[in-house]
Amino acid sequence: MPWNLDSDRPIFIQIVEHLQYDIVSGYYQPGQRLPSVRDLAAEAAVNPNTMQRALSELERDGYMHSERTSGRFITEDKGMIDELKKQLATAQIEVFLETMKRLGLSNDEIQVLVKESMKE
Amino acid sequence: MSKLVDIKGLTKNYESITALYNVNLELESGHIVGLLGPNGSGKTTLIKILCGLLQPTSGLVQVDGHNIGVETKSVVSYLPDQTYLDGNMTIRDIFALFVDFYRDFDINRAYNMLNVLRINPDAKLKTLSKGNKEKVQLILVMSRRAKLYVLDEPIAGVDPAARDFILNTIISNYDPSATILISTHLISDVESILDDVIFLQYGQIALHASVDEIRSREGKSVDALFREVYRC
Numbered sequence: 296m297p298w299n300l301d302s303d304r305p306i307f308i309q310i311v312e313h314l315q316y317d318i319v320s321g322y323y324q325p326g327q328r329l330p331s332v333r334d335l336a337a338e339a340a341v342n343p344n345t346m347q348r349a350l351s352e353l354e355r356d357g358y359m360h361s362e363r364t365s366g367r368f369i370t371e372d373k374g375m376i377d378e379l380k381k382q383l384a385t386a387q388i389e390v391f392l393e394t395m396k397r398l399g400l401s402n403d404e405i406q407v408l409v410k411e412s413m414k415e
Numbered sequence: 416m417s418k419l420v421d422i423k424g425l426t427k428n429y430e431s432i433t434a435l436y437n438v439n440l441e442l443e444s445g446h447i448v449g450l451l452g453p454n455g456s457g458k459t460t461l462i463k464i465l466c467g468l469l470q471p472t473s474g475l476v477q478v479d480g481h482n483i484g485v486e487t488k489s490v491v492s493y494l495p496d497q498t499y500l501d502g503n504m505t506i507r508d509i510f511a512l513f514v515d516f517y518r519d520f521d522i523n524r525a526y527n528m529l530n531v532l533r534i535n536p537d538a539k540l541k542t543l544s545k546g547n548k549e550k551v552q553l554i555l556v557m558s559r560r561a562k563l564y565v566l567d568e569p570i571a572g573v574d575p576a577a578r579d580f581i582l583n584t585i586i587s588n589y590d591p592s593a594t595i596l597i598s599t600h601l602i603s604d605v606e607s608i609l610d611d612v613i614f615l616q617y618g619q620i621a622l623h624a625s626v627d628e629i630r631s632r633e634g635k636s637v638d639a640l641f642r643e644v645y646r647c
Contacts (some may be wrong), residue, residue: 302636305627306607337587340579341607342447344591345627 298339306341310349313339318358318369319380326371329359418480419444419563419594420465425474427460427618434460435618438474444562445591447608449626449637450598452615453645458598459496461615462567465596466493479562489518492561494552496568502541506551509540517559525558528584546577553581557588564595570604582608603638612637614644 300309317323329335332350336343350367353359357375361367370376395405420442427435435457442448452458463469464476467483478487500509506529513520529536534547543551553569569585570578578601586608589595599605602612606626614622621644629637 300607302603302606302638303630303634305630307627333587337583339607340582340586342610343586343589344445344447344610 298341300339300341306345307349307352310339310341310346311352314349314353315358315379315383318376319383323369325369325373325376327369328365329367329369331366418442419478420596421475421477423475425461425464425476426472427457427464427469428472433618435464435471438618438620440613440620440623442563442594442596444594446610447585447589447595447597449602449605449609449612450596450615451600451602451612451637451641453600456615457618458615459567460618462493462565462596462598465563465565466491490562492517492556492559492564494556494564494566494569496571498540498548498552500540500552503539505537505539506534507536509551509555510536513555513558519560521558521560524588525554528554528558528588532580546573549573550577550580550584553584557584560590562593564593566595566597568599569597570599570601578604602641603636606637609637614641616645 298313300306314323323329329350330338332343332347335350336346339346350359354361354367357370357372358379359367359369392405400408418441420440422438422440425435425438425440426433438457438461450458450461460469464471464483465478467488476483479490481487504512510522510525513525514522526536529551532547532550534543534551540548540551549569549572553566556564556566566585570581573581582605585595585597597605597609609626611623611625612629613620626637629635629640633640
């Protein structure tokens with residue numbers, strides 16, 4: 296997935312989110328070894344220190360872990376990844392519902408529209 | 416974290432003009448720092464003092480624990496805003512010159528980068544396009560194993576693809592224990608590779624903060640903040 300970073304939010308948070316999406320979507324498989332910090336930083340065109348900080352955060356949350364000599368790996372705990380997927384999806388749905396409410400749509404109307412869109 | 420750069424009470428006057436006034440600045444190892452400010456705010460003066468090309472009028476300036484001099488010049492790698500190289504030299508000659516001049520110059524690394532760019536080492540510097548000239552000079556600077564890299568406007572006047580190459584070179588050749596100081600006014604292009612930014616204004620430091628600190632505190636990019644602070 297290309298790294299499209301917004302200019303107005305902290306880069307660190309955006310990197311964490313991006314990697315979470317890569318884990319959930321299966322771009323990085325459970326147990327897979329991650330590229331080095333330097334390669335990831337170059338790929339995302341960000342500062343290696345910021346990348347390092349984001350990876351440490353994901354490690355702290357348990358989504359990845361380091362082996363002292365062989366690198367950094369994605370968790371093999373699929374339950375945890377599914378939980379993360381649900382969290383990320385819920386956050387997107389909340390944003391969506393907020394927008395629909397601003398358009399003045401009721402829950403029933405939203406459901407009808409969503410179903411119609413999904414048929415297409 | 417060790418103090419790599421230590422500046423206390425630095426003032427620089429050019430006859431009646433004050434370019435820097437009572438600047439205090441500390442930089443640690445392992446950071447990429449943007450030196451930002453409008454034209455005439457003192458960026459190049461500060462850089463030239465760090466590189467030993469200008470003498471301060473007053474104040475203390477140390478790099479890696481030494482006053483500016485022979486010891487500091489051997490650990491500072493400087494990309495000037497204007498070239499000092501003879502355009503009639505070939506790139507091969509220039510690399511050889513750097514091997515003679517700098518003990519920490521890694522010639523293999525330099526040739527590798529040149530290869531990636533498919534620039535002919537036997538070409539004379541003056542025959543290269545502006546973008547390629549900039550790239551060759553960056554290769555020279557980044558092929559040294561220095562503690563402090565000082566890049567004065569490294570991406571001015573090159574096309575976006577060359578800019579990406581230059582930023583990528585900076586990231587991928589950067590030794591995590593070294594510090595890079597980049598002066599530029601093209602903030603949005605470099606913002607994502609910086610740890611910290613320094614805003615200079617009228618020869619003084621108006622702001623010294625981390626990029627993410629600014630983004631989370633102000634809810635806007637450093638570029639947007641800069642435009643606000645320096646609105647004409």
